[in-house]
Amino acid sequence: MVNHPRYIDPVKCTGCGECAMHCPVAAINEINKGLDDRRAAYIEYPQAVPLAYAIDFDACIGCGLCENMCMAKAIKYDDTERETAVKVGSVILSTGSQAYDPSDLDYLGYGKYPNVVTSEGFERILCAGGPYLGHVMRPLDREEPKSIAWLQCIGSRDINRCGNGYCSSVCCMYAIKEAMIAKEHIHADVDCAIFNMDMRTFGKDYEKYFLRARDNEDIRFVKARAHTITEIPETGDLILQYADEAGQMKEEIFSMVVLSVGLKIPDSSVDLARRLRIELNKYNFVNTGSFTPVATSRPGIYTCGVFQGPKDIPGSITEASAAACLAGTDVAEARGEDIEVIEIPEEMDVTKEEPRIGVFVCNCGINIGGIVDVTSVQEYAGTLPYVVFTDQNLFTCSQDTQDKIKEIVIEHKLNRVVVASCTPKTHEGMFMDTLEACGLNKYLFEMANIRNQCSWVHPNNPTAATEKSKDLVRMAVARVATLKSLHEKKIPVNQRALIIGGGVAGMNAALSLADQGFPVTIVEKEEKLGGMANRLTTTIEGADVEIYLEELIQKVTSHPQVEVLPRSLIVNFSGFQGNFTTEILVGPGMYERKIDHGVVILATGAVEYRPKEFLYGQDQRVVTQIELSERLKEKGAQDLNRVVMIQCIGSRNKENPNCSKVCCQSAIKNALHIKKLQPDAQIFILYRDIRTYGFLEDYYTEARKLGVLFFRFNSEDPPVVESSEAGVMVTFKDNILDRSLRVSADLLALSSGMVAEDTEELASIVKLARTEDGYFMEDHVKLKPVDMATEGIFVCGTAHSPKLLPESIAQALAAASRATTYLSKDQLTLSAVTAWVNPELCASCLICVRSCPYGVPVINEDGISEIDEALCHGCGVCAAECPAKAIELNWYEDNQILSKVDALLEGVL
């Protein structure tokens, strides 16, 4: 590995930003897409981790100002490239993508007209930390735009100008999001229009977002690809020229145009793949298999995120866990070998002692000290009740100060510590470790945030900043005096996993865990494993699902660590992370069995929607896409001269507003299959939006090349289907001819969507959240896509949302990976910040039961509320709601919070 020089030591750098503040050189700020400047000493963005600056040596003039200013002595002008060799068992490539640069598409005027920006640029314009601090303004005159147009598919779905035939998958959603936020930020009426070929809102609940944008926020969706943008020089407004769906030439004027640029793989990643000898596809994304979605062509090297294929955040995070699962499995035997055990001295008992508080005030170089009068804050701290020691440090977080604090705690018999410095979000854990290392309970600690929330935000008012610092220190001292020692409970972990559902997702999750040595039980309600995949023939890429499934079932049933319980039903469930107990009725005799396990993976799957529409079930010639695949495999297509397919059956309608994601590709897969068997067959696909995201777009292109005919219909004006002896008569409107067409088809294939398996009972037994359409609801849509809200329970496959086989497999691996984070430990450490009930005060009024966002409190056998500390998330909602004041949240007890308010307002009246 080569580490490029940063010229600022990231270990020494405290992120104070003095170097950037004094740097005299301006450079283009790439993160804000050139809409503003940055210094040569810079940090890419304020949220960067680690928060360490670097010097852009191409821009630096070597004046030495930053070196003089840096009190942490982190500037290293002579920094050089370093080479490091690391011995590893597996590698994950997650190098991501870059946005397509539209400068070469001359008809768009990007780079020529200031008010044409890319979606990345607009994203920065919307951002509070962006060039205009979140005020939506045009780059030309910093005026608020009155109308904004988004142009979709810039650098995607374009083989004509840029060679990117794939769909970037994310742009439709981000364009809607940008339009919604623009509407929110601009208080005046702003006309937002999204020019698209198809709106591809295919993810979980994404269609609902699209409908909200269209129906509630009045965002316009125009079916067109603009061919020319010209600027009106006097105003900077832009004229957009396009042809509408009927082929009419149109012109519209917008104050701003946003180009929804697609995702592409940077040259550096292509180079890396070449050096690692990894196969890439024709668009430079990593070549992965239908059934091995995160494995590269070279064993031991895995990939995830956009390098694997265009995708959004939840998909990337899911794949990241999946790649981690496989990478971890390769080295499972060596697990835990490099762990260092830290010796912790025995804890001092300070419960009976009067508080003896030490206050350490930090200068943070000149970050605090340059504004706040630290000496006067330190002196003031010495006057506060129970304070027996005060000190100030240049950098309280430095290793030598930590050592000094340890000595002082012992020497001065301190039993409470306050550090007045930066934010507890980044440094609390470190200081708490210091306390622990000298035998003091780590919860006898409090921070006063006098940097991030004081000196940094009030640099022009040093007197007020000093007063505020004194107040914050007084509040912290008051609180720390009320704190009690707390102990984190350790609970054992049962290393068995219970997997509910034995389809492709469930089996993949089971195998991944079993291969790492964890015992697994699969509960399957049917006689046979395989679920929905039993009905599938091939993937669109041509991989044989039947063979795959057979091998998978064979592996699962012969694995010594996997137990399969077919025809079984879950009847009872209890416990918490690491320690669940499930009661199961096991078929065929339906005898009862109790299983203890540490985690649960939900993989209950989905089924094909059984259409009520278009004569399905009444006319034999009307079939679903899955039935058509089966038929093509069994009977071929010799007798098919004309086939009509209708999309969005049982999806995107009133009953089920969401998109089922897989049906567009199912239709195209079958259409291509028919064309292969019977090249002269006429195929009509009647659709609303074709949603062949990612590389699926290639198959859509191929289908059109082979003469498959696509007609868009409006949901208000759907096709009409009648039965006749000659064929199934389908009448629909052609938008270009602006007239009705009638086709007599040998076969009508309905692209029917997915429906979640009936999981209502399971959800009530295990206490699981579901979406309106019955899919399990994950803890966080973006950041925790396979975790359920209850710790230790995970979800994967179509039980989560409609998805294709490779996506189900990736999510199954991800769920296994997340489960491993529990199963690989002998014991779990629970947070001490949990709520507890004083039984004497509890009136069993049920308010806590109803208000807990995680459904944790229960009324126990004695008729009082009980909160399981292993399930409690420590938010404290119950403590706030309890009318009898019977509930307290550790570390945030009423008096511990109010002590701060009291200290602040002391003597005000």
Next chain:
Amino acid sequence: MGNFEPKIVAFLCNWCAYAGADLAGVSRLQYPPNMRTVRVMCSGRVDPVFIIKAFKQGCDGVLVAG
């Protein structure tokens, strides 16, 4: 009222608003120095009584953000 400097207590959720206030610092955004933060693990932890008590003791404004 010309010199009125209000005293404001802000109960900020650790996971969002408190992190936001920190980020305002990293971004060097400027705002009046009248606010004093009390960090809580969730804005739902804020008992309405806390707010009343703050006002009763002479606080001019209470901000609950989360």
